Amino acid sequence: MLGPQMIQDMVDQVHVMQEKMRTAQDRQKSYADLRKSDIEFAVEDKVLLKVSLINYVSEPTHVLEVKMIELDDALTYVETPKEMLDNKVRKTRHGKTVLVKVLWSNHQVEEATWEAVEAM
Template sequence: MIQEMVEQVQIIRQKMRASQDRQKSYADTRRSDISFEVGEKLRRYLSDPSHVLSPEVIEVDEQLSYLETPKEILDRKVRKTRNGETALVKVLWTKHNVEEATWETEASMRESYPHLFA
């Protein structure tokens, strides 16, 4: 009975070694298929004074915060919910790009910044 068990353990070890060898050879073939062709696409950067960006001056208070004001309203939409409808406006803020515009409720914007709706 012990002899049978020893033989089965040897068979299991052989199968495990074979499986590991297959995994290693597969990994080696996959690794050799990968090639990097980045060198052809990269070019040396030549310095150009027109690429230099000038920083914006932002006035910061004692708490290291600043007042953000809306520049213009870009879009309007109405969100329908179970309880009713909410009018929204897309606001472009100062010192931000169009991609950073946010949707705000029209009522709160009319209350805080009525000059935008004139």
């Protein structure tokens, strides 16, 4: 049979383990909170980015085209559908939904999205 002293020792060890687990969880939460916080920049802030080009091999296909996007006074723009590329019917429990693949203005073909016909 287990003596009362042995049971008390086990209870004490359980309390120590629970305290260590609480400490680890608190550290994890504080780290997650730091990672979640939004970074905000003002217009006059200077942001430096470190770019490593040690193993980069230049290729002409890596050159990006610069497209000018017209912004309004609030520095926003309205995305408009430019072309319907494809369509398909998705069957659901409640019926069928017709989807179209939309090429949006100011985007490449690779960035086209599937949208419901009712939303277009």
